[in-house]
Amino acid sequence: MSAFKPLVFSGVQPTGNLHLGNYLGAIRRWVELQASHDCIYCVVDLHAITVWQEPAELERSIREVTAAFIASGIDPKRHIVFNQSRVPEHAELAWVFNCVARMGWLNRMTQFKDKAGKDRENASSGLFVYPNLMAADILVYRATHVPVGEDQKQHLELARDIAAKFNHDYSARIAEKGIGVEIAMGEEVVNGYFPLTEPLIEGPATRVMSLKDGAKKMSKSDPSDLSRINLTDDADAISKKIRKAKTDPDALPSEVAGLAGRPEADNLVGIFAALAGRTKGEVLADFGGRPFSEFKPALADLAVDKLGPIAGEMRRILADPAEIDAVLRDGASRAREIASRTMKDVRSIVGLLGD
Known part of the structure; x- marks a missing residue:
């Protein structure tokens, strides 16, 4: 093997409705x-x-996220779309990484602190080792690139640390098996098995x-549905939410x-710019000096034009759960072809007897 094949991996949790922030911040980029x-x-x-999920709701959400992927333009025939639990190699590699990652690394993860809150002793152990599973998600496919937002950069850095430690600890064994590549880690070059996955930076972040x-x-956990535009919202709902969006009394600046x-003004202008494929400056060149009573209808029309077709296609796809399940089964089968090869190598590298 002379090099790692370029490959992108990314994922979304099936918890609550996907919204405009998920689309502009992640899914649209994935389509590109x-x-x-x-x-x-x-x-x-x-x-x-x-964290606790109502089982029937989790099933529904898995299908809804899959429908959102496809409705937004992700092609499950040309690429791979699947749900994680159908590929058990994710969990198997995560256990190996539980034994590679250090407690000190995990203790520095800010997302655990945020999600566990003050009652950390009552948080699940799964929440604590969540970053090791994320590393396994990426590295079981030996993915070379991951599109990341600000809130996931620390987890990708941990995945790189885990890959680097695995490569270093097992360098001699990897060379003996002849299944690695030379990887530069600082001034040292080792025979490594896992790539040091690179972040795909998206340019100016679309933070909704x-x-x-x-x-x-914008969050799917916010108790107010008026706080977000869901990808399943119809035209009336989208228009209503933009009309009721919080603003200040001043006209838009030039x-x-x-x-x-002016955080609310900045947010609405940013949403317009992202949906229109323009800069905030270009938007303000058109709307500067005009009141929100003129800007909001234009934003609503644009949002309906861009998101309405996605919502309609999602409703069509969700009407046939069997078709969604077929997409996920096919994707999982193709994903396992890759993941099973990785785990066969990892077992051999670590010294676990198996096939």
Whole structure:
């Protein structure tokens, strides 16, 4: 083997409705990556159960996320779409990584601290080792690139640390088996099995904030449905939510600098820019000096134009759960072809007897 084959991996948890922030921040980018990379997109249902999920609701959400992928333009025939739990090699490699990762590394993960809150002793152990499973998700396919947002950068850094330690600890064994490649790790070159996966930086991040509070990220866990635009919302719902979105009393500024200290205005202008494929400056060149009573209808029309077809296609796909399940089974079968080869090698490297 002379090099790692370029491959993109990413995933979404099936917890709650997918919304505009998920689309602009991740899924739209995934659609674009299909033109330049081989891609594996996963519904990470094992991650979801690190906190309690109502089983029937989890089943529904897995299918809904899959429908959102397809409706947004991800092609499950050219690329791979599946749900994580159908490929047991994710969990098997995660256990190996539990034995590679250090407690000190996991203790530094800020997401565990955020999600566990003050009652950390009552959090599931799965939530604590969640980053090791994420590393396994990526590395069981030896993925070379992962599109990441700000909230996942630390986890990708951990995946790189785990890959580096595995490669270093087992370098002699990997060379003996003849199944590695030379990897530079600082000034040292080792025979490694796993790539040091690189982040795919998306340029200026599309960070979509709540429609009710421009200082909070748009979230599917927010109790107010008016805080977000769900990908399943119809035209009336989209228009209503934008009409009711929080703003301030001033007109829109004519320059981007004028958005400073105006989080709601900045958010709505950013959403318009992202949906239109323009910069905030270009949007303000058209709407600067105009009141929100003129800007909001234009934003609503644009959002309906861009998101309405996705919502309609999602409803069509969700009407046939058997077809969604067929897509997931096919994707899992293709994913396992890759993952099973990786785990065969890993067992041999570590010294576990098996096939």
